[in-house]
Amino acid sequence: MNIRFYALLLFVFVLCTGCTAQKLTSKKPVMYASFEDFRFGPKGGVDLVWATKGITDEITLRTALQKYDSMILDQTLIVVDKVTADTLDEKQILGISRQMFNEIKDRFGRWYKLVEVPTENTLRMSIVLTSSESSKPFFAAAGGLFPVVPENSSVAKIVVAEHIVPGNAMAELLVSDAESHKPIFATIDKHFGNEGVGAIIDSQGATKDAVSRWVERLWTTLYYWNWIKSRTPSA
Numbered sequence: 001m002n003i004r005f006y007a008l009l010l011f012v013f014v015l016c017t018g019c020t021a022q023k024l025t026s027k028k029p030v031m032y033a034s035f036e037d038f039r040f041g042p043k044g045g046v047d048l049v050w051a052t053k054g055i056t057d058e059i060t061l062r063t064a065l066q067k068y069d070s071m072i073l074d075q076t077l078i079v080v081d082k083v084t085a086d087t088l089d090e091k092q093i094l095g096i097s098r099q100m101f102n103e104i105k106d107r108f109g110r111w112y113k114l115v116e117v118p119t120e121n122t123l124r125m126s127i128v129l130t131s132s133e134s135s136k137p138f139f140a141a142a143g144g145l146f147p148v149v150p151e152n153s154s155v156a157k158i159v160v161a162e163h164i165v166p167g168n169a170m171a172e173l174l175v176s177d178a179e180s181h182k183p184i185f186a187t188i189d190k191h192f193g194n195e196g197v198g199a200i201i202d203s204q205g206a207t208k209d210a211v212s213r214w215v216e217r218l219w220t221t222l223y224y225w226n227w228i229k230s231r232t233p234s235a
Helices: 002-025 058-065 090-108 197-202 204-223
Strands: 048-051 070-081 122-130 155-160 169-177 183-193
Touching (some): 058 183, 058 204, 090 204
Parallel strands (some): 070 122
16 A cells, blocks of 8 residues: 555656646746846947846857847837827838848848748847837837737838827837747837837938937947946936
């Protein structure tokens, strides 16, 4: 009887251990949850930066990125309210996505080839533009993934119910592993433009200027990763 009892205990132990291991392996990658998880970017760079554990300077950043040889651009998401959405046509919205694609290709294309089908060595760049004063970064609220949107376009428009007070456009960039979706680093530029998203998209000149400055600030941020400053209690 004792043998059967101990055998039953062993079976329960193995079963529980297996369930625990399964839970650990299926655990989602660590992701930022709020603006407070970000650090200040370097002078001339984007406003806020975040990186996964282990990336602390340009050497560790380079190490994390060296396995990748290609890059894929996700859809650019444009978050607007209904009033702004009604003033923008699809051609205008597509224009800012193409501008971003071209600027990123010109600046980063020498190191990463842009592809349409990801491999195990592909980085994924996900971008959101919004004028919304949200309490959380977009990808933190979305769990690090895009919402389900049509895949037949390089840009998607998300119309929110609440009215968005016009203000500076904000760009959130999430760079992750294209296959596993594991986040690597993220940036938030709260000064993507001096106008709201609608006003920037409505003008070709404003679109080009805003995107060009943003890509240059992104380049500066990655190049001077050592200069990124920790947040202070008063920040």
